[in-house]
Amino acid sequence: MKERMEELIDIINEADYNYHTLDNPTITDQEYDKYLRELIEIEESHPEWIREDSPTQHAGGKIIEGFDKVAHKIPMMSLSDVFSESEVIAFDERIQKEGFHPEYVCELKIDGLSVSLLYEKGKLVRAATRGDGTIGEDITHNAKTIKVIPLKLKEEVDIEVRGEIFMNKKTLDKLNEERKKNGQPLLQNCRNAAAGSIRQLDSKVAAQRKLDNFIYHLPNPLEYGIHTHSEALEYMRKLGFKINPNNRVVKNIHEVLEFIEEKGHERESLPYDIDGIVIKVNSIDDQQKLGSTAKYPKWATAYKFPAKEVLTKLTNIIFTVGRTGQITPNAVLDPVIVAGSTISRATLHNEDYVKEKDLKVGDIVSIRKAGDVIPEVVEVKKERRTGKEQNFEMIKNCPMCNAPLVKKDGQVDYYCPNKKCPARNIEGLIHFVSRDAMNIDGLGDRIMEDFYNFHFIATIPDIYSLKEHEKDLTRLEGYGEKSVTNLLNAIEVSKNNSLEKLIFGLGIPHVGAKTAKLLAQKYKTLENLMNQTEEELTKVPDIGDIIAKSIVDYFNDEHHRAIVEELIDLGINTIYLGQEIVENEEFSGKSFVLTGSLTMFTREEAQEKIESLGGKTVESVSKKTSVVIVGEKPGSKYEKALKLGIPIWTEEEFKNKLQ
Numbered sequence: 264m265k266e267r268m269e270e271l272i273d274i275i276n277e278a279d280y281n282y283h284t285l286d287n288p289t290i291t292d293q294e295y296d297k298y299l300r301e302l303i304e305i306e307e308s309h310p311e312w313i314r315e316d317s318p319t320q321h322a323g324g325k326i327i328e329g330f331d332k333v334a335h336k337i338p339m340m341s342l343s344d345v346f347s348e349s350e351v352i353a354f355d356e357r358i359q360k361e362g363f364h365p366e367y368v369c370e371l372k373i374d375g376l377s378v379s380l381l382y383e384k385g386k387l388v389r390a391a392t393r394g395d396g397t398i399g400e401d402i403t404h405n406a407k408t409i410k411v412i413p414l415k416l417k418e419e420v421d422i423e424v425r426g427e428i429f430m431n432k433k434t435l436d437k438l439n440e441e442r443k444k445n446g447q448p449l450l451q452n453c454r455n456a457a458a459g460s461i462r463q464l465d466s467k468v469a470a471q472r473k474l475d476n477f478i479y480h481l482p483n484p485l486e487y488g489i490h491t492h493s494e495a496l497e498y499m500r501k502l503g504f505k506i507n508p509n510n511r512v513v514k515n516i517h518e519v520l521e522f523i524e525e526k527g528h529e530r531e532s533l534p535y536d537i538d539g540i541v542i543k544v545n546s547i548d549d550q551q552k553l554g555s556t557a558k559y560p561k562w563a564t565a566y567k568f569p570a571k572e573v574l575t576k577l578t579n580i581i582f583t584v585g586r587t588g589q590i591t592p593n594a595v596l597d598p599v600i601v602a603g604s605t606i607s608r609a610t611l612h613n614e615d616y617v618k619e620k621d622l623k624v625g626d627i628v629s630i631r632k633a634g635d636v637i638p639e640v641v642e643v644k645k646e647r648r649t650g651k652e653q654n655f656e657m658i659k660n661c662p663m664c665n666a667p668l669v670k671k672d673g674q675v676d677y678y679c680p681n682k683k684c685p686a687r688n689i690e691g692l693i694h695f696v697s698r699d700a701m702n703i704d705g706l707g708d709r710i711m712e713d714f715y716n717f718h719f720i721a722t723i724p725d726i727y728s729l730k731e732h733e734k735d736l737t738r739l740e741g742y743g744e745k746s747v748t749n750l751l752n753a754i755e756v757s758k759n760n761s762l763e764k765l766i767f768g769l770g771i772p773h774v775g776a777k778t779a780k781l782l783a784q785k786y787k788t789l790e791n792l793m794n795q796t797e798e799e800l801t802k803v804p805d806i807g808d809i810i811a812k813s814i815v816d817y818f819n820d821e822h823h824r825a826i827v828e829e830l831i832d833l834g835i836n837t838i839y840l841g842q843e844i845v846e847n848e849e850f851s852g853k854s855f856v857l858t859g860s861l862t863m864f865t866r867e868e869a870q871e872k873i874e875s876l877g878g879k880t881v882e883s884v885s886k887k888t889s890v891v892i893v894g895e896k897p898g899s900k901y902e903k904a905l906k907l908g909i910p911i912w913t914e915e916e917f918k919n920k921l922q
Contacts, residue, residue, distance in 0.1 A: 264305060265312055271302040275318040288455070292538070293573035296344060297599050319558055330400040330462070333391040337482040339379060339425065340396060342541065343559040344567050346600045348520060351542070354564045355516035358544065361553060365544045368492045369522040370510040372539035372565050373477055375429030376458045378406065380478070382423070385416040392461075396558075405461050408470035413503040422487075424499055426478035430457040431534050434473050453536045475535070478504040484547050491545045512545060523566055524896060530568065539567040572631040572641060575599035579624055580611065580655060582662045584686035586694050586770045588679040590661070590668060592617055594628070594640055601630055601638060609638040614657040615675045621645075623652035661686075682822060688722075689715050691770050695723050699776040700768030701757045705750040713739075723768075724829040726754060758833070761840035762789060769827070772813045780841070780874065781805060782814075789827070789837035793818045842875040849920045851877030856884050858901050859894030863914050872921055884909065892917045 274290075275298055282288045282295075290298075299318065306313050313319070345351055358365060377393040390406030391399035406412055409428065416422075430453040438456065439449045450456040460472035481487070481495040489495050493512050500506040509526065513519055523540050530537060544550050544562040553562040579595035592611040599606055609630060611617050620643060622628065627647040628640050660667055661679035663686035668677040679687060693711050696703040703726070706714075714720040717739075719732045729736075729751065736747045757764075766789070767779035774782070785803055786792040792814070800811035817823050831837060855873050857866055857880060864872070869892070870880045884891060884903045891904040892912045904911055912920065 264309070268302060268305045268309075268312055271298050271305070272314060272317055274298055275302065279318060291570075291574050292567075293570050293599060294575070296346070296567070297575070297597070330402065333389065333394075333399045333401045335379060335391070335394075335397060335399060337423070338396050339377060339393045339399070340555060340560055341558055342563055342565040344539075344565050346567050346569070348523075351519060351523070351564075351566055352516055354542070355519070358553065358562070363544070363549050363553070365546060365549055367513050367516070367519055368496075368510060368543045368545050369513055369519055370479055370541045370543070371507055371526060371533075371537045372541050372567075373427040373429050373507070374454045374536040374538045375427040376454075376461055377425065378402070378428050378461075378476070379423060379425050380406065380412065382416055383421050385419040387412070387414050400462075402461050404466045405463060405469040408466050409474045409476050411476050411505040416502045418502055420502070422502070423482055424478045424504060425480040425482065426476055426504070428457055428461055428474055428476050429453060429535055430460070430472065431475055432536065433534065434475075438472065476505060477507045479507065479541075485551075490547050492543050492547065492550075493545055495547075527568060528896075528898065537568075539565050541565050570601065572629050573599050573601055574627055574629055574644065575606075577622060577624060577626045577628050577640070577643075580617070580622070582658055584661060584663050584679055584684060584690065586687055586691035587772045588681070588684065588687050590658070590677040590679060592655075592657075594622075596628075596630065599630060601632055606630060606632075606638045609640050611640065613675045614677070617655050617657075623648075623654055625649075625652035663687075685715075692720060692723065692726070694770050695768040696726065696757075697768075699764075701760055701764055703757050704753045705746070706753075723826055724833060727758070727830070727833045727835070729754060758835050760836060762787075762836070762838055763841065765789065765830075765835060765837065766792070769817070769823070771817045773810045774814065777879070778805065778810065783839040784841065784843075787839045789831075793827070842871065845876055847876040849876070853878045853889035854881050854887060855879070856881055856888050856891045856900055856904070857894070858891060859897035861894040861914055863918055869917070876921075 275295070278288070278290050278295055278298075302317070303319055306317065306319060345354060379389075379391045379393070379399065380387060381389040381391075387403070387407065389401065390403045390412070391401055393399055406428070407414060432453060435450060435453050435456055442449055450459070456472070457474055460469050460474055463469045478499050479496070481489065481499060484490070484492075484495045484498075487495075487498065489498055493510075496506050496510065511522055513522060519540075519542055526537070526540060542564050544553065550560070550562040553560075555561055576597040577594050578597060580592050581595055583591050583593055585591060592614070594609045594611050596607050596609060611622070620640065622640065622643055627644045629642050629644065630638060631641055632638055657677070658668070661681065661684060664679065664681050664684040666679050666681040666684065669680050670677050681687070689712055692715065693708050695701055696706040696711065706726070711720070714729070717735075719729060719735070720726055733747060733751065736742050736750075737744055761783065763776075763780040763783035766774065766782055767776045781803065782792055786795070795814070797808070797811040797815050800806050800814060801808060818827075850873055855878055857869055861869060873880055878889075881888065884900045884907065886907060888904070888907075888909050890910045890912055891900060892914065893901050894914050901911070
């Protein structure tokens with residue numbers, strides 16, 4: 264672990280030098296945040312190892328040649344970062360535990376270059392970068408070229424203020440148009456363009472870049488009789504500084520979260536780049552009592568917006584066996600935060616997918632969440648290869664039972680043909696009791712694995728014979744009489760589920776929950792479905808050749824027939840109990856997308872009502888979408904619907920259409 268700490272210090276210090284000093288970032292912000300968080304965790308568990316040159320002990324870069332060094336009388340500290348709603352709440356809980364019940368000020372986190380401005384008798388005498396937090400660079404000659412930075416204040420006051428120098432999006436676009444005409448390399452982004460501009464030795468170059476500035480911090484407000492941060496912002500505005508109007512005093516952490524969500528939706532429409540929200544305790548007295556760590560103030564933090572696409576390392580490729588025997592390669596990743604959650608695994612689907620993307624173990628890859636939900640590997644960063652990467656090889660035998668794998672004609676997937684393969688059996692059992700299938704409360708993944716290994720459950724019908732092992736179950740660690748009774752009751756109740764739950768639970772290849780419901784509504788009984796031909800099945804809307812063949816093959820298999828017959832003997836319902844479809848011109852044959860928080864219906868209720876009238880619900884908005892139904896605080900789906908001109912119903916309109 265100590266060797267890893269040493270390695271992280273070298274990586275982060277090198278990244279700091281490239282980012283802050285050379286304005287040439289070599290790793291992404293997400294990679295940097297991941298490394299820093301890992302280092303902090305190691306140092307917290309082993310404080311005796313902390314080195315003086317650790318990046319956790321200072322705030323950021325070095326001084327470049329050509330600029331004079333400037334000592335900050337009051338250190339320019341960095342802010343701690345949080346990446347999720349739970350971490351924002353934890354920040355508030357830590358402050359509450361100290362005995363404070365604060366109101367907060369929320370501000371936009373501008374993606375630019377930090378600056379300190381010093382005035383004497385109201386005149387600008389010095390502008391300096393953050394540097395390492397203690398020593399910065401004198402950039403006065405360039406700061407004076409920024410029109411929004413006042414050379415003279417409205418009062419003859421001695422004061423130091425701090426803020427962010429940045430470049431607007433339109434300014435960057437215009438500069439790049441000119442640079443393209445002149446055959447010059449394009450500026451990468453607003454942040455790098457601003458930092459590079461402010462570090463020009465020739466102030467004429469900086470002046471041409473038309474930089475901007477927001478002031479957001481007064482380091483010593485009590486000296487001016489100011490006792491809240493919001494008052495400090497107003498005071499600096501009256502002196503002539505440009506203050507971002509997008510700040511808000513909020514009463515509690517719930518209002519903080521509302522501000523984060525609101526500004527997250529507005530982010531793309533802003534004229535400048537932001538990468539998060541800064542949260543500060545408003546009371547200066549409380550700020551001073553809370554104090555600071557070696558690097559961060561305890562009274563403030565920065566929520567970083569989830570990255571849509573981040574980089575991490577592909578450390579291994581492992582193989583799993585699904586309930587149908589399908590073999591799936593999976594990426595094992597260095598843990599990384601994507602869209603607010605930590606990702607360490609991602610499916611690679613099949614051999615062709617891995618080869619098409621040319622993935623190798625050891626590669627740096629970009630990760631995103633498909634549809635904002637499922638982690639996926641987007642591409643490999645070949646320019647980051649070192650030559651030590653290992654080529655991908657598809658396995659020949661099942662990783663669980665060692666049976667030789669087979670590949671079906673016309674398909675890209677490999678399968679384990681052994682129907683008694685432990686992995687296939689366990690996955691099939693877990694699927695059968697899952698929420699969208701038979702929904703048996705108390706039979707989670709780990710419990711199902713335990714019961715399988717204890718030989719209580721080997722096949723699906725064994726679930727309904729579990730009561731024969733009641734005494735044995737009560738002897739297991741963590742299982743009392745009450746929990747076992749509740750579990751057995753849940754199993755018994757599941758016998759009364761509607762037919763679509765059973766069809767989905769059987770695990771017929773290519774038959775998902777929606778297809779199962781479609782089949783149940785069409786054929787009413789399991790017996791009717793079992794006796795259909797491929798030709799008859801393909802006449803059902805949304806049932807193609809592959810699904811039809813899969814259904815017929817499943818019920819023609821003697822092993823599957825035996826399972827179904829045993830379930831029938833055990834008293835499992837095989838009749839559709841749901842609502843009958845009533846054709847309605849507002850819904851029939853149309854596809855609907857639900858977005859935002861619904862208050863009149865649960866999402867499941869809304870879906871059922873749509874389906875009962877002949878419509879269907881889909882997850883993503885496309886040109887084929889018929890209607891988007893919006894609840895409170897709709898997200899990107901609503902925005903996409905507006906762009907595509909798709910009809911939009913409010914929840915009230917949806918309710919009226921139903922009536």
